[in-house]
Amino acid sequence: MDRENAYIMTYTGKMLNPFYPKEELICIEDIAHSLSMQCRFNGHVKRFYSIAEHCMYTALVLRELGYSAKVQLLGLLHDASEAYLSDIPAPVKEFLNEYREIEFLLNIAIFSKLAPYCYGLTKDELDAITVVDKELALLEGRKLIGEAEWNRKKTHFDVNFDTSGELSPKKIEKAFIVLYKALREEAKLEQTTNRARS
Numbered sequence: 185m186d187r188e189n190a191y192i193m194t195y196t197g198k199m200l201n202p203f204y205p206k207e208e209l210i211c212i213e214d215i216a217h218s219l220s221m222q223c224r225f226n227g228h229v230k231r232f233y234s235i236a237e238h239c240m241y242t243a244l245v246l247r248e249l250g251y252s253a254k255v256q257l258l259g260l261l262h263d264a265s266e267a268y269l270s271d272i273p274a275p276v277k278e279f280l281n282e283y284r285e286i287e288f289l290l291n292i293a294i295f296s297k298l299a300p301y302c303y304g305l306t307k308d309e310l311d312a313i314t315v316v317d318k319e320l321a322l323l324e325g326r327k328l329i330g331e332a333e334w335n336r337k338k339t340h341f342d343v344n345f346d347t348s349g350e351l352s353p354k355k356i357e358k359a360f361i362v363l364y365k366a367l368r369e370e371a372k373l374e375q376t377t378n379r380a381r382s
Contacts, residue, residue, distance in 0.1 A: 192268065194218075202268050202286055205293035212298055212364050218267035220357040226273055229328040231349040235263050235271055236360045238320060241343055243363060245316050248341070253370030254302045255309045260364060261299055262313055265290040274321075298364070301371040316341075 187203040194200055194214040219236035223229065243260040251259075263271070265287045277283060295302060319341065325334030327345050 194268075200268060202290055205268075205290050207293050207297040210294050210297040212361055215261075215264045215267040215294070215298075216357045216360040216364070219263065220353040220360060222266065222271055224271070224324060225329065226271070229324075230330070231328065232353075233324065233328050233345075234353060234356055235266055236353075236356045237351070238324065239263050240356075240360060240363055241320055241345075242313070242316050243367065245320065245341060245343065246312065249312070249316070251309065251312060253367050253374055254299075254305060255312060257299050257364070257367040257371050258295070258302050258305065258310075259313045259316065260360075260367060261294060262317060264294045264298070299368070299371070301368070301375040 188201070190203055191199045191201050194209075194211075195217040196211060196214050198209045198211070198214065200206070200209045216236060219239060220234050222235045224233050224235055224238055239260050239262065242262060243256040246256045246259045268290055269283070269287060272280065272283065319339040320343065322334055322337055322339050323343050324345070325331070
């Protein structure tokens with residue numbers, strides 16, 4: 185198979201080629217569904233804990249830290265490409281240059297379609313998303329895996345994870361979409377307000 189014909193069928197029935205992603209084929213429903221069905225840490229956790237949950241916690245922590253809705257929205261979508269590429273453990277992904285190139289192109293399409301009000305973030309704001317993402321991984325590891333390996337580094341915040349296992353993927357999917365729509369509207373309002381001031 186060549187790249188031109190490397191299509192995947194999404195949850196909503198779209199045929200998307202990750203090598204040549206088209207914005208019109210990107211939708212929040214596909215992303216929310218897929219991420220809510222994929223387990224973090226390759227499934228090596230005490231209970232099912234989805235990528236969607238991780239992304240929502242990323243956005244919520246950014247809010248607690250005082251970042252704008254634009255930053256929160258990009259925090260929510262920071263792993264959205266995994267809806268089309270699947271999650272690969274970070275230590276492995278580091279060596280997969282081609283994967284990261286495909287991920288980069290997908291992110292451009294995803295952010296252009298789903299976060300059009302989020303351009304122009306500062307380096308500090310983008311770095312904040314990365315820091316929260318990495319520190320959340322440590323907290324998740326401590327609470328959902330529990331080995332001493334996850335206690336080697338300090339974190340600057342804590343999160344009260346729901347460890348009951350009662351949150352079904354369907355509930356997470358719906359919550360992800362609700363949060364996305366709210367943040368998108370807030371980000372749009374922020375941009376409108378900033379333009380009016382300038």
